[in-house]
Amino acid sequence: MEVHGELWTLKEFFVYPNEYIYWSIQIVMYPFMTGLVAGAFVLSSLYHVFGRKELKDMAKFSLTFSYALLLAAPMPLLFHIQKPLRGFNVFFTPHFTSAIAAFGVVFFAYAAIVASEIWFVNRKFFIESAINLKNASGLGNRLKGLVYRAWTLGSYDISEEALKKDERAAKILAGVGIPTACFLHGYAGFIFGSVKANALWMTPLMPVIFIMSAIVSGIALCMLTYIIIMEAKKVRILRKRKPWMISVEEIRSVEIDIVKSTTKYLIFFMIMAISLELLDLVFRGYTALKHWDILRTVIYERDFINIFVIQYGIGTLLPLIIFLIPGLTIKRAMVGLFLVLVGVFMMRWNVVIGGQAFSLTLSGYMDYIMPIIPRNLETLKEGLVGALTIMALPYIFLWMLNKFIPVIDK
Amino acid sequence: MDCDRREFLKVGFKTLLATGVSIGAFELLKPEVLAALNKEKGLRWVFVVDTTKCVGCGMCVRACKLENEVPYETNVSRTWVERYVMTKDGKILVDSPKAARDGFIKNDPMGVTVKKEDIDKAFFVPKLCNQCEAPPCVQVCPVGATYQAPDGVVLVDRTWCIGCGYCIMACPYGVRFFHPLYRVAEKCNFCYHRINKGMKTACVDACAFGARQIGNIKDLEDPVARIIKTERTAVLKEEFGTKPHVFYIGLDSIVR
Ligand code: SF4
Ligand code: SF4
Numbered sequence: 001m002e003v004h005g006e007l008w009t010l011k012e013f014f015v016y017p018n019e020y021i022y023w024s025i026q027i028v029m030y031p032f033m034t035g036l037v038a039g040a041f042v043l044s045s046l047y048h049v050f051g052r053k054e055l056k057d058m059a060k061f062s063l064t065f066s067y068a069l070l071l072a073a074p075m076p077l078l079f080h081i082q083k084p085l086r087g088f089n090v091f092f093t094p095h096f097t098s099a100i101a102a103f104g105v106v107f108f109a110y111a112a113i114v115a116s117e118i119w120f121v122n123r124k125f126f127i128e129s130a131i132n133l134k135n136a137s138g139l140g141n142r143l144k145g146l147v148y149r150a151w152t153l154g155s156y157d158i159s160e161e162a163l164k165k166d167e168r169a170a171k172i173l174a175g176v177g178i179p180t181a182c183f184l185h186g187y188a189g190f191i192f193g194s195v196k197a198n199a200l201w202m203t204p205l206m207p208v209i210f211i212m213s214a215i216v217s218g219i220a221l222c223m224l225t226y227i228i229i230m231e232a233k234k235v236r237i238l239r240k241r242k243p244w245m246i247s248v249e250e251i252r253s254v255e256i257d258i259v260k261s262t263t264k265y266l267i268f269f270m271i272m273a274i275s276l277e278l279l280d281l282v283f284r285g286y287t288a289l290k291h292w293d294i295l296r297t298v299i300y301e302r303d304f305i306n307i308f309v310i311q312y313g314i315g316t317l318l319p320l321i322i323f324l325i326p327g328l329t330i331k332r333a334m335v336g337l338f339l340v341l342v343g344v345f346m347m348r349w350n351v352v353i354g355g356q357a358f359s360l361t362l363s364g365y366m367d368y369i370m371p372i373i374p375r376n377l378e379t380l381k382e383g384l385v386g387a388l389t390i391m392a393l394p395y396i397f398l399w400m401l402n403k404f405i406p407v408i409d410k
Numbered sequence: 411m412d413c414d415r416r417e418f419l420k421v422g423f424k425t426l427l428a429t430g431v432s433i434g435a436f437e438l439l440k441p442e443v444l445a446a447l448n449k450e451k452g453l454r455w456v457f458v459v460d461t462t463k464c465v466g467c468g469m470c471v472r473a474c475k476l477e478n479e480v481p482y483e484t485n486v487s488r489t490w491v492e493r494y495v496m497t498k499d500g501k502i503l504v505d506s507p508k509a510a511r512d513g514f515i516k517n518d519p520m521g522v523t524v525k526k527e528d529i530d531k532a533f534f535v536p537k538l539c540n541q542c543e544a545p546p547c548v549q550v551c552p553v554g555a556t557y558q559a560p561d562g563v564v565l566v567d568r569t570w571c572i573g574c575g576y577c578i579m580a581c582p583y584g585v586r587f588f589h590p591l592y593r594v595a596e597k598c599n600f601c602y603h604r605i606n607k608g609m610k611t612a613c614v615d616a617c618a619f620g621a622r623q624i625g626n627i628k629d630l631e632d633p634v635a636r637i638i639k640t641e642r643t644a645v646l647k648e649e650f651g652t653k654p655h656v657f658y659i660g661l662d663s664i665v666r
Contacts, residue, residue, distance in 0.1 A: 082573025
């Protein structure tokens with residue numbers, strides 16, 4: 001009989017008998033996904049709060065996308081826990097000394113904020129759609145009309161004045177949303193940073209480091225998805241040959257403009273993120289506490305490729321170079337953005353898996369061999385298949401949301 | 411004040427009586443009385459492990475697995491024994507194969523054969539949940555499934571645990587694991603079902619050398635409490651601030 005964790009853990013030297021890699025790929029996915037949520041929201045707020053007009057289109061898209069990501073964010077936890085049907089216990093008996101329990105509260109508060117902001121931003125659209133679909137035929141259209149009518153909440157006021165109020169409300173919500181988004185992800189970082197038993201995680205910098213890389217990943221994913229949607233649009237227009245709608249050239253110029261201006265913010269946050277991470281690393285080496293010996297062997301030897309080659313080299317330095325070379329093109333941007341996402345994902349991986357790479361004995365090591373081909377439910381959930389499923393979820397949610405909410409302006 | 415003489419006398423007598431008793435109590439402040447008072451204060455289970463007595467036979471581990479129904483073959487255990495060997499050239503070899511369930515029968519720590527004359531020192535250290543006074547496992551549990559009883563023992567509610575593993579991560583001693591059958595957090599609970607009936611834990615009963623003892627630290631009569639109060643004992647990984655309540659006699663600095 002195998003115990004949980006045994007299937008993917010390799011032990012070396014002296015490790016306590018009960019130690020295994022208990023937090024596997026899904027716990028890597030968990031901060032990765034919540035990070036994307038927070039990042040996407042911050043990007044949308046750049047327009048709503050700080051009035052960055054050039055980001056208007058991107059803001060609208062990233063707001064809805066943030067919600068799709070949000071719906072997917074708790075899924076890794078559900079995939080990970082041994083008793084998924086008891087997941088709701090967290091809300092029945094929330095134990096507020098636990099960072100995970102507090103996360104639930106922050107999560108719902110945040111979900112409410114984003115949902116209301118989406119509502120205010122799209123209220124006009126909802127009302128118009130409700131009116132248009134009032135006497136529509138066909139079951140689908142009638143159902144859709146019903147949904148829109150419910151969403152109007154009984155008010156059909158789209159006067160200039162009312163819309164101004166909507167805008168103000170959205171602005172306030174976006175303002176409140178930024179700290180909540182940071183809090184949401186700060187808490188994800190806190191879950192690790194507060195584990196005093198773990199020498200790698202135990203740092204008050206953890207929440208801040210997480211927030212910065214969260215914003216980086218959120219912006220990168222929004223941009224990448226935005227580009228892909230625009231490209232798809234171009235293909236569709238070319239195929240339909242309806243140039244009177246909007247020409248491909250027009251889309252192209254809009255696209256590159258938005259990408260270029262968003263990249264500036266991305267670079268800023270990337271530099272912040274890397275500085276914090278390096279500060280943490282230098283500080284650990286400088287103070288060299290008891291556990292530094294084993295940390296050093298993990299960071300500079302066992303995880304060298306993961307940390308310095310993939311995370312910092314390919315995932316940070318290379319995209320920075322790609323973005324900073326003048327004359328950014330869409331293709332180049334896509335490569336850079338993808339690499340940024342790889343870098344942030346590897347940061348999560350190196351924290352979560354790297355943090356468990358050494359034993360509490362400080363004299364043994366453990367390796368996580370990610371299950372690729374599932375052998376049973378456990379290796380299915382906590383292996384490659386589980387991770388890819390989580391990755392696909394926000395897109396499924398976005399597709400569903402797009403049926404009701406215009407994700408990108410026509 | 412409406413108070414006649416009779417009432418006055420009654421109250422006066424009562425007051426006198428009460429003062430008399432309290433003065434009496436001061437007079438009776440002898441060790442036995444203090445101990446009795448202490449006993450009333452309650453119960454706090456503690457454990458003493460005498461590393462100088464442990465021979466690494468693994469009987470305790472076996473007894474624990476059978477008593478607490480942790481599947482015998484699996485590679486997890488509520489308690490285990492570690493073997494430490496320090497060689498003359500300064501190497502430290504530590505192991506606990508299969509949690510020492512079958513005892514240490516060969517002289518091969520970590521698979522290395524060590525000659526007798528090369529050994530500087532060697533000893534065994536039994537480990538179990540420390541029933542910490544400030545248990546991080548309780549702190550982090552998002553649903554309160556891990557909780558501390560008033561007598562200090564940290565328990566897991568198997569019907570409520572969601573199996574997130576946060577407590578396993580939070581325990582600096584690595585004593586927690588997932589039960590292979592119930593799929594919820596599991597660890598030593600000082601054989602709570604036994605000690606509540608006045609019995610000793612299964613491991614204490616199984617140890618023929620008296621290396622393990624359990625007692626009530628609030629009871630001054632208790633031999634275990636006396637050891638902790640009068641002898642030099644140490645706890646594991648004090649730096650984490652968990653305030654462990656498993657005390658070790660003869661703990662060495664090379665113990666992890
Ligand atoms: S030893 Fe570990 S499991 Fe036991 S009470 Fe302390 S922290 Fe909790
Ligand atoms: S595994 Fe169970 S006992 Fe441990 S923290 Fe999670 S819910 Fe609590």
